[in-house]
Amino acid sequence: MPEQRSGARVGTAQRGPTGSPLLASRLTPPAPPEPVVARPRLLRRLDAGSAGPVTLVSAPAGWGKTTLLASWIRLVGGSAGEGAEVRPDGSVDPTSAPVPAWVSVEVGDDGERLWSYLAAALRDTTDAAGAGPVPDHPPRPDQLELLAAALAARERPVLLVLDDLHRVTDPAALTGLEFLLRHAEQRLRLVVGARAGLPLAVHRLRLAGELTEIGPDDLAFTDDEVADLFAAHGVHLPGAALRRLRERTGGWPAVLRFAALALRRQPDVTRWVERFGGDQPEIAGYLHEEVLAAVEPEARDLLRRTALAETVCADLADALTGRGDSGRVLGDLAGDGGLLTRDDSRPPWYRCHPLLTDLLRAELSRVPDDELRELHLRAAGWYADNGRPADALRHALTAGRWDLASEIFVAEWPELAPYDGVASAGPAPTPPPPEAVRRDPEVALACAAERAHAGDGTAAAAHLRTAVTHAGTLPVPHRDRFLRLATALELTLARLAGDPAEVRAAAARLVRNRIAPAARTGGAATAEETPGPTGGPRGGATEDADLRAFAGTALGLTELAEGQLPAGRFARALAAAREAGRPRTELVCASRSALLQAVRGELRAAEASAREALAMPACHGWACRVDCGYAYLALAVVALHRDQPEEAAANLALAAPATGDERNGRPPGARVPAGEATAAAVAALCRAWLRHDRGDAAAAQRLLAEARARTADRPGGAELAHLLVAADADLRADRGDLDSARGLLAEPVRDRAEPVEPLAVALARVELRAGDARAAGRVLPDWQAPEAAAWPLPVRLEAGLLDAVLAQRGGDERRAGRLLEQVLDLAAPEGFRRVFLRAGPGVRDLLAAHLDTGTAHWSTVSDLVRGADEPTDRAPVEPGPTLDEPLTERELTILRYLQSILSNVEIASELSLSVNTVKTHVRNIYRKLDATRRREAVRRARELRLI
Numbered sequence: 001m002p003e004q005r006s007g008a009r010v011g012t013a014q015r016g017p018t019g020s021p022l023l024a025s026r027l028t029p030p031a032p033p034e035p036v037v038a039r040p041r042l043l044r045r046l047d048a049g050s051a052g053p054v055t056l057v058s059a060p061a062g063w064g065k066t067t068l069l070a071s072w073i074r075l076v077g078g079s080a081g082e083g084a085e086v087r088p089d090g091s092v093d094p095t096s097a098p099v100p101a102w103v104s105v106e107v108g109d110d111g112e113r114l115w116s117y118l119a120a121a122l123r124d125t126t127d128a129a130g131a132g133p134v135p136d137h138p139p140r141p142d143q144l145e146l147l148a149a150a151l152a153a154r155e156r157p158v159l160l161v162l163d164d165l166h167r168v169t170d171p172a173a174l175t176g177l178e179f180l181l182r183h184a185e186q187r188l189r190l191v192v193g194a195r196a197g198l199p200l201a202v203h204r205l206r207l208a209g210e211l212t213e214i215g216p217d218d219l220a221f222t223d224d225e226v227a228d229l230f231a232a233h234g235v236h237l238p239g240a241a242l243r244r245l246r247e248r249t250g251g252w253p254a255v256l257r258f259a260a261l262a263l264r265r266q267p268d269v270t271r272w273v274e275r276f277g278g279d280q281p282e283i284a285g286y287l288h289e290e291v292l293a294a295v296e297p298e299a300r301d302l303l304r305r306t307a308l309a310e311t312v313c314a315d316l317a318d319a320l321t322g323r324g325d326s327g328r329v330l331g332d333l334a335g336d337g338g339l340l341t342r343d344d345s346r347p348p349w350y351r352c353h354p355l356l357t358d359l360l361r362a363e364l365s366r367v368p369d370d371e372l373r374e375l376h377l378r379a380a381g382w383y384a385d386n387g388r389p390a391d392a393l394r395h396a397l398t399a400g401r402w403d404l405a406s407e408i409f410v411a412e413w414p415e416l417a418p419y420d421g422v423a424s425a426g427p428a429p430t431p432p433p434p435e436a437v438r439r440d441p442e443v444a445l446a447c448a449a450e451r452a453h454a455g456d457g458t459a460a461a462a463h464l465r466t467a468v469t470h471a472g473t474l475p476v477p478h479r480d481r482f483l484r485l486a487t488a489l490e491l492t493l494a495r496l497a498g499d500p501a502e503v504r505a506a507a508a509r510l511v512r513n514r515i516a517p518a519a520r521t522g523g524a525a526t527a528e529e530t531p532g533p534t535g536g537p538r539g540g541a542t543e544d545a546d547l548r549a550f551a552g553t554a555l556g557l558t559e560l561a562e563g564q565l566p567a568g569r570f571a572r573a574l575a576a577a578r579e580a581g582r583p584r585t586e587l588v589c590a591s592r593s594a595l596l597q598a599v600r601g602e603l604r605a606a607e608a609s610a611r612e613a614l615a616m617p618a619c620h621g622w623a624c625r626v627d628c629g630y631a632y633l634a635l636a637v638v639a640l641h642r643d644q645p646e647e648a649a650a651n652l653a654l655a656a657p658a659t660g661d662e663r664n665g666r667p668p669g670a671r672v673p674a675g676e677a678t679a680a681a682v683a684a685l686c687r688a689w690l691r692h693d694r695g696d697a698a699a700a701q702r703l704l705a706e707a708r709a710r711t712a713d714r715p716g717g718a719e720l721a722h723l724l725v726a727a728d729a730d731l732r733a734d735r736g737d738l739d740s741a742r743g744l745l746a747e748p749v750r751d752r753a754e755p756v757e758p759l760a761v762a763l764a765r766v767e768l769r770a771g772d773a774r775a776a777g778r779v780l781p782d783w784q785a786p787e788a789a790a791w792p793l794p795v796r797l798e799a800g801l802l803d804a805v806l807a808q809r810g811g812d813e814r815r816a817g818r819l820l821e822q823v824l825d826l827a828a829p830e831g832f833r834r835v836f837l838r839a840g841p842g843v844r845d846l847l848a849a850h851l852d853t854g855t856a857h858w859s860t861v862s863d864l865v866r867g868a869d870e871p872t873d874r875a876p877v878e879p880g881p882t883l884d885e886p887l888t889e890r891e892l893t894i895l896r897y898l899q900s901i902l903s904n905v906e907i908a909s910e911l912s913l914s915v916n917t918v919k920t921h922v923r924n925i926y927r928k929l930d931a932t933r934r935r936e937a938v939r940r941a942r943e944l945r946l947i
Contacts, residue, residue, distance in 0.1 A: 026104040029070035035232035049212030055191045059216040061290040062254025065193040098159035105164045111173035152185035166194040196335040220251025233260040241273040278355030279362040307360035311349045319382040397429035402436045402443045409446035414550045415584040416449045441470040457496040507551040549576035563717020567596035591627040594634035601793025603830040610634040629655045643833035681707040726762035805842045824857040856896030
């Protein structure tokens with residue numbers, strides 16, 4: 001924006017309605033702070049947004065709103081033709097480029113004062129276009145109409161930047177501006193910089209698609225921008241320290257500038273970054289003056305009291321503050337560009353920026369000890385009553401209520417395990433005094449559990465040793481319970497340490513210790529010895545289920561980390577967790593079980609388990625994002641097999657490791673941990689096939705190579721490794737690189753040192769592509785053998801399709817049709833489509849021929865033949881209504897044949913049944929479907945989605 005234009009027209013010569021001067025500085029963009037970091041990605045966003053009616057740059061103080069807008073508007077004003085319209089002949093009309101104007105809003109701008117500056121800015125632009133007079137006071141309705149008409153008639157639109165518009169507290173002050181926006185025929189384009197509480201009709205604009213928004217996530221500095229900022233300040237940071245600082249600040253521009261200035265004086269920059277937080281004097285001062293000073297005292301007290309929690313909901317905030325309107329206050333603080341971020345759950349959970357949390361906790365630490373203990377006790381009680389035992393235990397220990405901590409631990413110990421490996425509860429609570437541990441050693445076990453959940457295995461082991469030292473004085477029933485709990489902690493610590501052998505040993509000890517003392521000694525159990533009231537608040541059968549669920553989950557997670565696919569292990573642990581009523585353990589098992597079922601090809605079970613896991617109400621806020629990540633990944637695998645690429649991609653995005661949102665201090669979405677090799681390999685396999693289907697074979701190959709490298713050192717990962725190698729060979733064969741594909745597969749198939757069915761099927765497919773049907777038949781494994789039932793179903797389907805194609809090429813059409821029907825029998829209940837559609841032209845021809853010879857899957861085959869010509873992304877099939885009397889499996893099979901042109905005699909021949917048996921089944925089908933003839937029965941069955 002040219003300086004001379006504003007300076008020549010605005011100054012003491014211009015007066016407001018009361019005769020006070022209008023300041024030129026408020027009508028000119030301020031000079032940006034030096035050094036300036038170039039942010040072309042945001043400038044492009046503003047360029048695109050300014051083509052529409054309203055662009056809103058909204059964020060708390062210090063996020064660089066004014067700097068960004070001032071830099072951009074200067075570029076707009078200094079670039080002739082930018083934003084100009086293009087004529088039909090392709091030439092640019094320079095008179096259509098927007099004329100920029102700037103107004104800095106100040107505290108106290110009421111309607112009259114604000115309009116004085118708006119009028120000055122608009123007059124500076126409308127005078128040049130002869131748009132008529134602009135009133136210098138709140139205009140009358142007729143004047144607004146004249147001004148709107150004048151703006152609409154001008155050739156060049158006005159691009160008006162209003163900085164700090166949140167300072168206008170009277171919504172009526174902007175009524176005239178909103179009127180102009182509606183009636184100026186898009187000749188007024190508004191760009192607003194503001195914090196929360198903007199009085200414009202933001203929701204209406206958003207709903208109408210007339211709003212472009214740039215928020216804190218967009219304004220946050222990226223890693224590259226942080227590096228540029230520090231380089232401009234002459235500060236060199238190692239890569240790890242730079243990333244740590246960016247994560248800690250969430251990319252907050254003003255705070256990063258403070259850090260850059262402070263680091264100039266630091267001899268050890270890495271150590272300073274490690275200690276960096278919102279309670280450092282220079283950062284604390286800024287947050288006090290620029291952020292918290294604008295918060296009402298009652299809302300600030302709520303922020304301070306709730307700062308002892310990582311995340312907070314309205315009910316928890318009410319419990320901590322004693323008030324009843326916390327939901328409203330939290331919602332206001334989390335408004336557009338507010339101090340809190342919220343998740344999408346119902347009710348919502350809120351999170352404060354980490355630096356603000358540091359500051360608020362520093363303030364909280366200065367309240368009287370009794371008041372602070374009371375706050376922690378309130379938190380412990382609320383968490384204990386709402387299914388959050390880990391948080392309840394931490395706050396009980398912090399409050400020094402050793403009896404309550406011990407009670408929580410004994411009652412909820414299975415739910416305290418760090419199953420997902422991402423828990424982090426911050427610094428350790430003050431340890432209990434020695435006399436408290438001597439009186440009750442389980443207090444030390446509770447401390448060990450809290451530290452294990454926080455990921456501090458060293459401190460947890462120390463607490464465990466202390467507990468064992470004092471366990472000798474316990475009475476026998478109490479000592480028996482102590483032994484089980486201590487063994488469970490040993491198992492947890494072995495998992496944290498990555499020691500599979502010790503995990504298995506501890507699990508074996510734990511299962512042995514679940515047997516009642518009488519059973520171990522061969523005598524009769526006394527009332528004191530039987531597990532029951534003396535074994536804790538849960539009875540013997542429930543405690544046994546606890547132990548089975550806990551040990552099974554730990555073993556399943558260990559095997560999964562080794563690369564195995566222990567679907568059965570998680571299924572058994574899931575059943576035990578349900579029996580014991582442990583929702584956290586149930587969620588862990590259901591989500592992993594869903595993924596493993598999907599990999600095995602049990603699509604219906606996988607989908608049901610995943611949906612069940614996602615619907616579980618056991619987790620609040622962001623606590624269970626990893627488990628949800630596994631469930632979404634399972635749904636992605638299911639969608640891929642069902643040839644629903646868009647749904648597969650959407651679920652993969654939900655399951656992906658967190659990126660920008662989490663690093664910016666925002667609540668992370670559901671995610672699979674990046675270090676979990678099995679899940680990461682499955683995700684890579686899905687992405688590779690999606691990339692391949694879009695024609696990006698090179699990217700697909702890279703993804704598979706990375707996944708294979710990630711799983712290469714897993715001791716039990718042969719099954720998953722074979723799936724990856726088979727996919728890699730298929731990709732190479734698709735590109736015509738048959739020799740390379742054969743080289744990947746031939747040696748392991750020839751050696752057969754372990755089951756290599758996926759590799760053998762893939763090699764048969766390669767040989768068939770090479771035109772050697774005989775070689776393909778030699779290496780193709782027997783997919784109909786009894787042991788083939790244990791193969792992953794996708795592998796078995798691929799083998800069956802290859803067998804059918806080879807039979808057809810050998811001239812045995814009848815055998816080919818029979819084999820294809822058997823494959824369809826296996827595939828149809830699970831909804832497999834991709835295996836048919838991506839199997840090459842031979843399968844498509846086989847399916848087309850199968851329609852003419854008759855099939856129990858007529859509609860499915862017909863749909864597959866059409867789908868091979870025109871692939872579509874199908875939405876998930878919703879379950880239809882159910883019958884009062886369901887069809888039997890045999891009746892369902894015959895019902896599928898009724899879709900074809902086969903007679904009852906021919907159906908009987910196909911199924912090796914008598915004609916009378918088929919007729920009896922047909923009569924039952926008609927009766928159950930309330931039909932009188934074949935066509936009516938088929939139509940009714942399709943309505944019910946039975947076929």
